[in-house]
Amino acid sequence: MTDFRTLADRLARSLAEDLAAGRRQPGERLPTSRDFAHHQRIAPSTASRVYAELVRRGVAVGEVGRGTFLRATAAPAAGLPPVPAREAQAEAITDLEMNFCVLPGQGALxxxxxxxxxxxxxxxxxxxxxxxxxxxxxxxxxxxxxxxxxxxxxxxxxxxxxxxxxxxxxxxxxxxxxxxxxxxxxxxxxxxxxxxxxxxxxxxxxxxxxxxxxxxxxxxxxxxxxxxxxxxxxxxxxxxxxxxxxxxxxxxxxxxxxxxxxxxxxxxxxxxxxxxxxxxxxxxxxxxxxxxxxxxxxxxxxxxxxxxxxxxxxxxxxxxxxxxxxxxxxxxxxxxxxxxxxxSVAELVRRKRADARARNALAREVLGGGGLTLQGDPRAYHLWLELPEPWRAETFVAAAARRRIAVSPAAEFAAGPAHAPNAVRLALAAPAEAQLRPAFETLLELALTGPDAAAVG
Structure with a gap:
């Protein structure tokens, strides 16, 4: 019998490769666990554990009653080599999920x-x-x-x-x-x-x-x-x-x-x-x-x-x-x-402090100015966005992925199994500056539109 973790490894790699090759799209709904069980000739309980493992690893997000969706930056299972995305697709995704900042001119410095x-x-x-x-x-x-x-x-x-x-x-x-x-x-x-x-x-x-x-x-x-x-x-x-x-x-x-x-x-x-x-x-x-x-x-x-x-x-x-x-x-x-x-480190710290404040202020201008609730320090490279009803974090992450924006659901940060807050983290450091305002405006429109009108499913 194939262990569910082995199946999760295989499926995680396949999904990441499909995303990189353009065969699947960010935010795409995966087959139901029952259909997956039938296709793989495994027990429904095993299929459910495979899907839960994909969510735990950050490959997918899922909400009861709506389904399981592919993350915008789905990666293979831990311990497996990364799958390089196509250059065009990598440029198209605004990554508000990973919080790494490389400023212009760093190489020369x-x-x-x-x-x-x-x-x-x-x-x-x-x-x-x-x-x-x-x-x-x-x-x-x-x-x-x-x-x-x-x-x-x-x-x-x-x-x-x-x-x-x-x-x-x-x-x-x-x-x-x-x-x-x-x-x-x-x-x-x-x-x-x-x-x-x-x-x-x-x-x-x-x-x-x-x-x-x-x-x-x-x-x-x-x-x-x-x-x-x-x-x-x-x-x-x-x-x-x-x-x-x-x-x-x-x-x-x-x-x-x-x-x-x-x-x-x-x-x-x-x-x-x-x-x-x-x-x-x-x-x-x-x-x-x-x-x-x-x-x-x-x-x-x-x-x-x-x-x-x-x-x-x-x-x-x-x-x-x-x-x-x-x-x-x-x-x-x-x-x-x-x-x-x-x-060099002191100079980059000086530049990044200014950069973080500017990005943070832009997010607050667009999202906070549009009526959404943000939490966080104005000096930080990340903000906590509280979602309005009837959104749920996992569904919002999938809807954002369909618009080629990657964000992180609250459940990813929960230390225990209790219900996570209805919020997402916005990591501000990675995108090019020109990507930020359009991405924030898209997220604002999405949050105010609601999950049904956003046609996630």
Missing amino acids: LAPALRRLTAPDALQSLLSHAAVAGDEAARAAAARLLRRDGWSPEPESLLFAGRGQQALAACFTALIAPGERLGFEGLTYSLAKGVAQRLGILPVPLATDGDGLRPDAVAAAHAAHPLRLLYVQPDLHNPLGTTMPEARRRDLAALCRDLDILVVEDAVYGFLSEDILPPLAAFAPDHSVLVDSLSKRLAPGMTLGFLVAPPRLRPRLAAALRMGGWVAPGVSLAAGTAWIEDG
């Missing part, structure tokens, strides 16, 4: 340092270099990059990963065992939740408010059944855009010290704030690991992950980085260090 590193003598010395703690220059540069008013990491506290996502995986591998409970904000970074689930860790959704994660929710969950670890995003939270005030950070840090709960703090969006607050590590240094990277500051193809960890946790984290194959390559480490030292 970063090229000089790379040219120096690729000189034969310099490159020769980097080919065998992959140290989890980097070298003195890398640690000093990273410490300068990550410091804030009221807090500065010691260079000796730095460890390096190939990317921020690998740093998170190392934290979850080293600091919590399968079967233990990891507390998440109720809406959270979907990849972090997915890594925890793959490692056999139990995600525990915790209540938040306008100031972020609530300490009383942490205390109550821990009293019911101990939490081993927390994953939090205090700065420009993804997807909600909230920033935790300093008083809340102090309260949460004190609680974690008292209850002996470790904290992984994801600071990847913090660079967009000119007046970023001290991290939790400033108030609970022995219980906190701060994770950051260059992926948002620079680009996904030119990145480096950072971990700031207390002495008692560094050996475990270093071992996890080595065993996972997540140590930063020597060339990446040297390039990242050079870009920090020559001011």
